[in-house]
Amino acid sequence: MPDETHKEELIHEACFHIDDRLGSLYENIHDEELDDSFDPVLPEERYQIGDKVADGGLKSIFKAYDRKSCRHLAIAFLREDRPLELHQAEFVREAKMSALLEHPNIIPVYDVGVMESPFFTMKLVMGDNLNHYIFEESKHFTLNQSLRIFIKICDAVSYAHSRGIIHLDLKPENIKIDSFGEVLLHDWGIAKRIYIPENDSNQLSENNITIPDTINGTPSYMAPEQFDPKHKITDERTDIFSLGGILYSLLTYKRPFGSQDIRLERKLTSPLKRCPELKIPSSLNAVCMKAMSNHPDVRYQQVKDLQHEIELYLDGFATEAENANLLTLSKLIFQRHMKICLLISASLIIIFMLTLTFITKLQQSESNTRLALTAATESKIATEKALLQSESNFSLYKQEKSERKQFGELTSEWISKVPVGLDKWKYYRYEKQLEVAIQATPNRIELYEKMFMLHVFNGNFPEAIKTYDTHLTQTDFMKKCVPIFRKYAKLSPTISGFSNELMIQLFFDLKLKQHAWIASGIMRTRMEIPQSRESRLNLIIQTIKKTNPHQELWDIQYDTEEGQIFTSFSLKNHNKADQFMALAGMTIGSLDLSGKGSFSPEKISFTYVKKLILVDRKIVEFERFYAIKGLEEIVIKKGQIPNEFIRKMPLIKFTYVD
Incomplete structure (x- = not known):
């Protein structure tokens, strides 16, 4: 055994790089405190491998015991079915x-090394993943608990983004809730480092290489750009889409999309419509829909912006996404300051009662004084003063009544000038605005006309007929169409109950009455109703044929995947077809209407068209081209449109063909 002097030299040498302030501590270490367990050991000797816990994309995870630190942890090895060389x-x-990500809400990595194959160790988290708490009814959190968990998830993702890392596989299965309620994000198997922040001491290289033909991730929560085989550009906003999907599941207890749905243009049903029985707050519904927009530029641009919206809701403030009106803001103010508002109300009641008591005593004293006074002149003066006060009060009342009337008329005038919207989500808001305007000015016929058209465009024929019979029977407004709507109102309360055949007949009837523009608006609403691709195409094609009876031969060409969004749609050389209401509500990349016959841009004003081909068509009402939404290019022959009109449309590209 080495003597005391030699042992002290060994200790000082081992601690050479440790702060000198620890020197005195090591000098007092006794012989029995020097333990061989701190000597370097091989990983095979250090870790005692236990049962398998889970399998991931590349790795298998086992429970292990670290003999060196005397604790249980998780250890990950490359899966046996994954070749080491690949x-x-x-x-x-x-x-x-x-290991780069050191954050309270990210599972930490302890060690990285090689045994028979590469491995790394990390914290062993006891508990279930978020998937169990969402989709097992017995484990549901309250709404506020779910939102606080979501904020912690956002904290972790925001931190990763600050280190230049995007996760690309955010989903409830990759979020652990440990036995103490801590939220921990894990599984960075397909994550990428897209940049290295300034002054970042960890120089893990960037990885912007993407294999175009592979789709990595979980389709239910993946952003559309992860499915794009050509561009596949991902950034922080890709993770924001997946965070929106997690929020969707926390609100509805459902996955936003099917596990096999990998279409670029998926139709997302809002949480509020999908689960109306859960009474999801409209503010959170708006936040979720914005985060999950198909277009990255429309989403929140940073995780902290999404997180701030959730914090606003929890703190009782309106979110930016919901665009709250004055009434909603007032309710939120009252909820935030309920105690103060109740205290003020109680104080006002007390002040009122004290004032009333004071006035009562004052009146009693005045009464006693008057009884003592016998002079008739004083009584007369008091009476005259009371009369003057009454006249003044009555004058103020008339002025206030006049101002209220003027305000109501101004409000009604403004609403009466707002065009009837066709977007379904605006339907109920505009209906309420019209009801307010009607209350203010019940004699304005144009308000009832707008209410009638609002119900017609949204396919609510019974309400339209009710409005007409109550207020419009003495006018000439829509007299040709009312019998048609009255007929179809008896067949079904709303157009969602109509068969395609019945819808086609309705459009034909309206076309006969020269009201194809109304049919176009109804068609747009009809196309928003969920239905199969074949059903949509059948409705479009049969409507075109039914409403253009003079066109005998048909050769309709199109390119579409879901029957509402078309890459191309061609009615070329259909010279006798001049009604295009069947295309209302469609999104078309290239629409070919070349051929003989006349054409007015108003015919497709309800259609979103990017490129319009009108070779040989006689074009009228040139100024109506601006009514076509999304129009960027028109293909014609020289001379079809006068140059003076072309110069008036600088935002539209004109392409000429021979």
């Missing part, structure tokens, strides 16, 4: 990327 670099990069 996947070792990916596995090691995931380990280093996970």
Whole structure:
């Protein structure tokens, strides 16, 4: 055994790089406190491997015991079915990327090394993943608990973004809730580092390489750009879409999309419509829909913006996404300051009662004084003063009544000039505005006309007939169409109950009455109703044929995947077809209407068209081109449109063909 002097020299040498302030501590270490367990050991000797816990994309995770630190942890190895020579670099990069992220809501990595294959160790989290708490009814959180969990998830993702890392596989299965309620994000297997922040000491290289033919992730929560085989550009906003999907599941207890749905243009049903029985707050519904927009530029641009919206809701403020009106803001102010408002109300009641008591006593004293006074002149003066006060009060009342009337008329005048909207989500808001205007000015016929058209465009024929019979029977407004709507109102309360055949007949009847523009508006509403691709195409094609009976031969060409959004749609050389109401509500990349016959841009004003081909068509009402939404290019022959009109449309590109 070495003597005391030699042992002290060994200790000082081992602690050479440690702060000198610890020197005195090491000098007092006794012989029995020097333990061989702190000597370097091989990983095979250090870790005692236990049962498998889970399998991931590249790795298998086992429970292990660390003999060196005397604790249980999780250890990840490359899966046996993943060849080492193909996947070792990916596995090691995931380990280093996970180790780079040091955050309270991200599972930490302890060690990285190699035994028979590469491995890394991390914290062993006891508890279920968020998937169990969402989709098992017995484990549901309250709404506020769910939102606080979501904020912690946002904290973790926001931190990762600050280190230049995007996760690309955010979903409830990759979020653990431990036995103490802590929220921990994990599984960075397909994450990418898209940039290295300034002054970042960890120089893990960027990884912007994407394999175009592969789709990595979970389709239910993936952003559309992750499915794009050509561009596949991902950034922080891709994670924001997935965060919106997690919020969707926390609100509805459902996944936003099917597990096999990998279309670029998926139709998302809002949480409020999908689960009306849950009474999801409209503010959170708006936040979720904005985060999950198909277009990255429309989403929140940073995670902290999304997180701030949730914090606003929890703090009782209106979110920016919901665009709250004055009434909603007032309710939120009252809820935030309920105690103060109640205290003020109680104080006002007390002040009123004290004032009333004072006035009562004052009146009693005045009464006693008057009884003592016998002079008739004083009584006369008091009476005259009371009369003057009454006249003044009556004058103020008349002025206030006149101002209220003027305000109501101004409001009604403004609403009467707002065009009837066709967007379904604006239907109920505009209906309420019209009801307010009608209350203010019940004699304005144009308000009832707008209410009638609002119900017609949204396919609510019974309400339209009710409005007409109550207020418009003495006018000439829509007299040709009312019998048609009265007939179809008896067949079904709303157009959602109509068969395609019945809808086509309705459009034909309206066309005969020269009201194809109304049919176009109804068609747009009809196309918003969920239906199969074949059903949509059948409705479009049969409507075109029914409403253009003079066109005998048909050769309709189109390119579409879901029957409402078309890459191209061609009615070329259909010279006797001049009614296009069947295309209302469609989104068309290229619409070919070349051929003989006349054409007015108003015929497709209800259609979103990017490129319009009108070769040989006789074009009228040139100024109506601006009514076509999304129009960027018109293909014609020279001379079809006068140059003076072309110069008036600088935002539209004109392409000429021979």
